[in-house]
Amino acid sequence: MKLHIESPLIESRPLSLLVQRNVWLKLDALQPSGSFKIRGIGTACEAYARQGKRRFISSSGGNAGMAVAYAGRCLNIPVTVVVPQTTTERAKALIARENAEVIVHGASWQEANALAQSMLSDDAAFLHPFDDPLLWAGHASLVDEVAAAGMKPGAVVLSVGGGGLLAGVVQGLRRNGWHDVPVIAMETRGADSLSQSLRAGHRITLDAITSLATSLGAKQVCQEAFDLARSHPVHSVVVEDIAALNACERFLDDHRILVEPACGASLAAVYEQIPQLAEVDEILVVVCGGATATLDQIRQWAARPDIKAA
Known part of the structure; x- marks a missing residue:
């Protein structure tokens, strides 16, 4: 689909x-x-799924994380989203509603992104919120x-x-x-x-x-x-x-x-x-x-x- x-x-x-x-x-x-966000992130998630990736990791202030979480649920691939402290409670709840793990870290997206990058493994794909062809x-x-x-x-x-x-x-x-x-x-x-x-x-x-x-x-x-x-x-x-x-x-x-x-x-x-x-x-x-x-x-x-x- x-x-x-x-x-x-x-x-x-x-x-x-x-x-x-x-x-x-x-x-x-x-x-x-x-x-x-689901347009690009969905395209990327489908590409990574075809490559055999078994986990999606993202950093997001909200919308990108929601898109990764939604895509992961649809593709039956577990998702972890690292969000900064500025992220609204509603955004965190909506990401979690898609069965994703939500981790709060850092004062801005840059700090959240650094933690997300440190969590990568060979079977995981990183979904950048905006910088990816x-x-x-x-x-x-x-x-x-x-x-x-x-x-x-x-x-x-x-x-x-x-x-x-x-x-x-x-x-x-x-x-x-x-x-x-x-x-x-x-x-x-x-x-x-x-x-x-x-x-x-x-x-x-x-x-x-x-x-x-x-x-x-x-x-x-x-x-x-x-x-x-x-x-x-x-x-x-x-x-x-x-x-x-x-x-x-x-x-x-x-x-x-x-x-x-x-x-x-x-x-x-x-x-x-x-x-x-x-x-x-x-x-x-x-x-x-x-x-x-x-x-x-x-x-x-x-x-x-x-x-x-x-």
């Missing part, structure tokens, strides 16, 4: 009316594991589905954490001959490693993740995403946490789908009407998903004085 679904591609009437142009949504929030090839299927639907976007809006989705989408655009379609790469302030890297001209490492969008919390974007951001038309945009949180609530009202702040960063591009989209007629937003935040959490975060004042 295929581990990911062909997600719906719909026109958003509320967002289209808001910006007076067509806005399309690729609803990967409806994937079985709750996010786009197998993942990018799997994520590229998202663009294949859009092309098969006969819709060519004027721009693709997506969120960037470690850069796996960006790398996959650009790969998908290129293999469909859409070299001219720009990507709007959205980050939240405090998790903006791509934006800072592009300004510096080389990959930088953030001192810490200070954004609430912990799913975007890679201190350094992967080399592939950085290189593609300089060779493909990619526009880097950073929004405040409050804009991402407000977008989550507005999207819930508009489309009855709850997403986490990492996805809210992409939706904020339309709700905040960023200038980079001012001349784009057919806007495609990757609703990447994320089952790790509840509505109560989103409202609590948005009510914090330091967030409201941003």
